[in-house]
Amino acid sequence: MRATAVACANIAFAKYWGKADPWLNIPAVPSISLTLRGLETVTTVELNPALECDEITIDGELLSPPESKRAVELLDAVRACAQSRCFAKVLSRNNFPKASGLASSASGFAALSVAARAAYGLPFDPVESSRLARRGSASAARSLFGGYVELPQGLPGDDSLAARPLYPPEHWELRLVVAIVCEQPKKMGSRPAMEQTRASSPYYAAWLEHAPKLAQRIREAIAKRDIEALGHASEASFQAMHAAAWAAEPSIFYLEPASVEALHTIRSMREKEGIPVFATMDAGPQVKAICLPEHAEAIAQRLSNTKGVLRVLITQPGPAASLIESPS
Amino acid sequence: MRATAVACANIAFAKYWGKADPWLNIPAVPSISLTLRGLETVTTVELNPALECDEITIDGELLSPPESKRAVELLDAVRACAQSRCFAKVLSRNNFPKASGLASSASGFAALSVAARAAYGLPFDPVESSRLARRGSASAARSLFGGYVELPQGLPGDDSLAARPLYPPEHWELRLVVAIVCEQPKKMGSRPAMEQTRASSPYYAAWLEHAPKLAQRIREAIAKRDIEALGHASEASFQAMHAAAWAAEPSIFYLEPASVEALHTIRSMREKEGIPVFATMDAGPQVKAICLPEHAEAIAQRLSNTKGVLRVLITQPGPAASLIESPS
Numbered sequence: 001m002r003a004t005a006v007a008c009a010n011i012a013f014a015k016y017w018g019k020a021d022p023w024l025n026i027p028a029v030p031s032i033s034l035t036l037r038g039l040e041t042v043t044t045v046e047l048n049p050a051l052e053c054d055e056i057t058i059d060g061e062l063l064s065p066p067e068s069k070r071a072v073e074l075l076d077a078v079r080a081c082a083q084s085r086c087f088a089k090v091l092s093r094n095n096f097p098k099a100s101g102l103a104s105s106a107s108g109f110a111a112l113s114v115a116a117r118a119a120y121g122l123p124f125d126p127v128e129s130s131r132l133a134r135r136g137s138a139s140a141a142r143s144l145f146g147g148y149v150e151l152p153q154g155l156p157g158d159d160s161l162a163a164r165p166l167y168p169p170e171h172w173e174l175r176l177v178v179a180i181v182c183e184q185p186k187k188m189g190s191r192p193a194m195e196q197t198r199a200s201s202p203y204y205a206a207w208l209e210h211a212p213k214l215a216q217r218i219r220e221a222i223a224k225r226d227i228e229a230l231g232h233a234s235e236a237s238f239q240a241m242h243a244a245a246w247a248a249e250p251s252i253f254y255l256e257p258a259s260v261e262a263l264h265t266i267r268s269m270r271e272k273e274g275i276p277v278f279a280t281m282d283a284g285p286q287v288k289a290i291c292l293p294e295h296a297e298a299i300a301q302r303l304s305n306t307k308g309v310l311r312v313l314i315t316q317p318g319p320a321a322s323l324i325e326s327p328s
Numbered sequence: 329m330r331a332t333a334v335a336c337a338n339i340a341f342a343k344y345w346g347k348a349d350p351w352l353n354i355p356a357v358p359s360i361s362l363t364l365r366g367l368e369t370v371t372t373v374e375l376n377p378a379l380e381c382d383e384i385t386i387d388g389e390l391l392s393p394p395e396s397k398r399a400v401e402l403l404d405a406v407r408a409c410a411q412s413r414c415f416a417k418v419l420s421r422n423n424f425p426k427a428s429g430l431a432s433s434a435s436g437f438a439a440l441s442v443a444a445r446a447a448y449g450l451p452f453d454p455v456e457s458s459r460l461a462r463r464g465s466a467s468a469a470r471s472l473f474g475g476y477v478e479l480p481q482g483l484p485g486d487d488s489l490a491a492r493p494l495y496p497p498e499h500w501e502l503r504l505v506v507a508i509v510c511e512q513p514k515k516m517g518s519r520p521a522m523e524q525t526r527a528s529s530p531y532y533a534a535w536l537e538h539a540p541k542l543a544q545r546i547r548e549a550i551a552k553r554d555i556e557a558l559g560h561a562s563e564a565s566f567q568a569m570h571a572a573a574w575a576a577e578p579s580i581f582y583l584e585p586a587s588v589e590a591l592h593t594i595r596s597m598r599e600k601e602g603i604p605v606f607a608t609m610d611a612g613p614q615v616k617a618i619c620l621p622e623h624a625e626a627i628a629q630r631l632s633n634t635k636g637v638l639r640v641l642i643t644q645p646g647p648a649a650s651l652i653e654s655p656s
Contacts, residue, residue, distance in 0.1 A: 138448045181530075202531075202534050202535070202537070202538035202568060203530075203531040203534050203535075203568075203571065203572075203575070205534065205536045206530050206531050206533065207530070207594075209530070210530035231578070235579065236575075236577050236579070239574050239575055239579050239581075240530060240531075240575045242532075242574070243531065243571035243572070243574045243575040244571070244575075246567050246570070246571045246574075247531070247564075247567055247568045247571040249560070249564050251563065251564070251567050253567075253591075255583070255588055256588060257585035257586065257589050257592075257635070257636070258585065259588075260583055260584060260585045260587075260588055261585050263581070264585075307585070308585070
């Protein structure tokens, strides 16, 4: 029994930061993202009765038991559902560099959830796969769907939470230009950083209250294809998220000098040249520019020439996760 | 009738950000600062019955009516108190460069309030001068006193608010190493930036609630001469202030790439080399390191060698504002 699935990375306009339930990985705020074409993880799950535990290999590297914990938990959930006790060999490959500033955990858990269900004989079900992927990495829940996707906020214990598609990729031909400023892994992973923000930031409660309002503005802006409204609300979302983390004790600060340069480049193109371009950042130093297709090349050029920017990727709306090989 | 006064700049550990009363310039949060030796403004006020308005000259430059508005308001208040209608010529000189990242408005309004009262025949009274200076620039209220100084938070309409000395300069021989990263005037002055934060930051209410707790920690740390406690609470104060401003819409962001480099230098010296050194920043891109005298030279050296740092100043606790020439 063997199945292979593909899923794309995504970038959030309305940021996910903070958990309503850390055990079930349920977000405390709604998040809205765009799935990105071409930034793919392809994952094969093959059942093997001879195995005594799951074997997970990512980009040619066999994971240690602690590294594979979350993937094994996902497989356990699928096995429980399929009433199987058979372990599996998982081979996962990203077609984009690990340190590209695009979380491979989103596409990774999305592809794994689709491939695992198929390998264990369960029917293709994006909503079920989104729930499964959410437990591994909340942003992965969104990569099950193509285009513009929302993961609503959840309640503690509500394990039914899954993402839902808002609009297909062709709804709006946006571009996201990714400026990579640092190849090292980020200083602090999202999980401990979210927990530190919750435990010690004076702004965490206000973030939880404010984030749904920003998500609402972003939802409306996407509906109307209003780049100015989307851009301003997206900047407000990443800034409020980073600000809440910065105010934590000990503080969490993801900016590098080159991040500030790239933010200045984007702001300057917008304010001095009138180009509708807006920034977003995730829990790391890379800077992403949100823009229309006609400006993407010029923005990529300027970001490439920005001090400290190592390289630049232009990305566009991408499709839902899918099966590319299923057990016959 | 002519009088000359001198006052020093100061740097806040517990940041002032936000007004309880914008008309009277009354802070909504308590602030605690150190007055800095050698960074002085010397101001002469000379009454002249032939003048038809006040004439204010700073560092050789005659101010236009809009530029001199706040100084004229201070002189008006002194005239009302002294029952005089005579205008004055004001000559003010800073012995530190304007773009040194050390607000000359603090030492400037402090020196002006002392010199003006004396020139108009009013007795030397630091508390009265602190009140007067506060209306011009709240941080100036603190420069009336030497060493460690607090400006409590006030209530709307409470024009009696003045700073009060906590400890004299000799209480604790701290050093503040100032890393100048940008010579241009800051992007947005404190007044409009505070107003924008109040009007639009989702974190402003939480800042108002949190700032007094940080001030209390800073008060206790200064009492105990505890550099670790002072440093951590001071970092928390500047980060919470900058974070509240960053989350405003439009956002207010004072960091330059070199500010981030300097923050990294300070953090690295503390975390990797065990040197008790902590950062603070005001409403601008300069970075100030808080440390003990024995580490000041090494820190200044490292900050000088940090990418983008233009120059470095080492400063130390300084005296109260005083009259250096009074009408005989």
